[in-house]
Amino acid sequence: RTEALQSLLLHELNDNEIISNTSDLVFEGKKVTLQDAQSAILSLAAKSMIEFERHELDVFVLTQEGELVCKEGSHEARVFQEICQSMNGLTIDELKSKLGNSAGVGQGKAFKMGWIRKEGAKLVKNTDTIVDDTQSKLQKIKDVGKLDDTKALNELKKRKLIEKSKVVYFSVKKGPKFSLTVEKLEADLTSEMLTNGSWKEKKFKDYNFAADGVPPRGGCLHPLMKVREEFRRFFFELGFTEMPTDQFVEIGFWNFDALYVPQQHSARDAQDTFFLKKPAAAEKLRETDYVASVKNTHENGGVSGGIGYRAPWSEEESKKLVLRTHTTAVSSQMLYKLAKDGFKPCKYFSIDRVFRNETVDATHLAEFHQVEGVICDKNLTLGDLIGFMKVFFGKMNARELRFKPTYNPYTEPSLEIYSYHEGLGKWVEIGNSGLFRPEMLSAMGLPEDVRCIGFGLSLERPTMIKYEINDIRQLMGPRVDLELIEASPIVRLDK
């Protein structure tokens, strides 16, 4: 439709050079509306085929009453006609019954014009013919929207037969690229045009820098990060401070040796741990005194009261660089710092990424996240550990807990924490914990009566349970399910 109207415009311009008012054009049997004119004009102008101007004109239009007068004559003319049609005049009341409200205004005006006079109780005609000026002036206004006679104009306004209005229209003339046919411009350069070379002949649309862009898709928090926020909230509520875990590469010393992990332990095998190739090792260990006491403790128990592993400890082995296998590599540094700065009771936590050289399957990733907490104070007991776990996991409504002895090189005793999961209908392991060994704490120089509770869990496990995700690979890695990531709502672990 727009194309047909454009063709009409172009032919009109071809014949007459100019269209002074687009509203005068007739299209499909009707006058062209402003909207139609606009949509046809804008795209032609964008191609420089035409130039146009928008005009605004103050005009007068007839009111509803004005339209009636224009059609049937003025009130005064109608009074005159009624009187002419009667045999010998009409009384006011008779006039009113014929013309209604118009009778009053009409007879007043007709008197003034000298068209009628009074004879006794009757109104009779005073002339044989009249010219209805009011009607013809309204007709003129209806045709051209204006009247040069300002006095008459004001009179008609006062009688509420006309009112002010605005008319918008376009004038159009030929543009520098005028032509009778509208060339179809390409909006997109396609791979097909490139391969068959047709792009060379094609004409392309100009960029429209004023156009609104495609709204960007909103970013979203990863479900793991949503659950992470929940854990952070719990920790902050319980007065914990966050540990700095922004370093993925650690010296084996902090990841293993400071934690009293024997150098022959299987976790230190390349099968379980990612070792760095370049550089493969730290140049030196900075804390020489501490390193000496770690060596001493590993070899013969040092000041811990134990007897150590009774095997040689190699500094070279501890200098190897690894992708940290647990966030306990940061806890060990924090505890050493605490011993060095002077012991104060403390509660630390972290939630961050760790790496293990594991075969990826539905429940294992080679990189995942750990939630870790450390509580350090004088004379803490296993009862404190169990009590705290009840408070902590109680925050996410895991109220039935079971504890099972386990082994960690750095804690004694060590407990696995289980919770009964209603949905899954079974006991699931939700964490690992323990009291850090004296071998670890004494080598750091922490006072003898200081006890330290440590615990850790994966962030992925509660996330999968909450979002009912069965395959961990949907969450992270090359097979990640982006739709699932975007659609996952926020969670409340306590709900």
Ligand code: PHE
């Ligand atoms: N580091 C342990 C793990 O990776 C968790 C843990 C932290 C256990 C602190 C005891 C103390 O599972």
